[in-house]
Amino acid sequence: MARSLDGLTFAPVADQAPGQVGTHTRFAYHEKSGEIWAEYAGGDVVRGHLVGTREEDRLDFRYVQLRTDGTTASGHCVSTVVTLPDGRVRLEETWEWESRTGAGTSVVEQVTEHAR
Known part of the structure; x- marks a missing residue:
């Protein structure tokens, strides 16, 4: 299993349609005992x-x-969850x-301190 998502920040790698998340959106993840938010x-x-x-x-969320x-x-x-090289x-x-x-696919990747 990949490492915990707790405390990690993620950003989309590409923009979605207007009114949705995009490359300027930041996600601050938390994780504890199988719960994510x-x-x-x-x-x-x-x-x-x-x-x-x-x-x-595998994450499953609303x-x-x-x-x-x-x-x-x-x-x-x-x-x-995928660990990059x-x-x-x-x-x-x-x-x-x-x-x-509407439905689709997207990719978000961990943002490092210097890339925020």
Whole structure:
């Protein structure tokens, strides 16, 4: 199993559609005893939260966010935890909106102190 996500910061490697997370969004992850949660903000997202579980290298969580246009959105995501050759962590995600139509994939990677 990859190392704990607790205290790690992640950022998307590419922008998504407007009103979604993008390269300016930062996720602050927490993990304890198989539970995961995170706060996120940046880009088109004013404030977001995710909460779920981790089993081995699989995350399963729900997310909800407030966007800069004042609307909210929520969805479900399943991620695979991957350790990169340089030791950083990548999350390969498959997500779907629950509050509207739409689904996709994305990748977020651990941000190191000097790259924040």
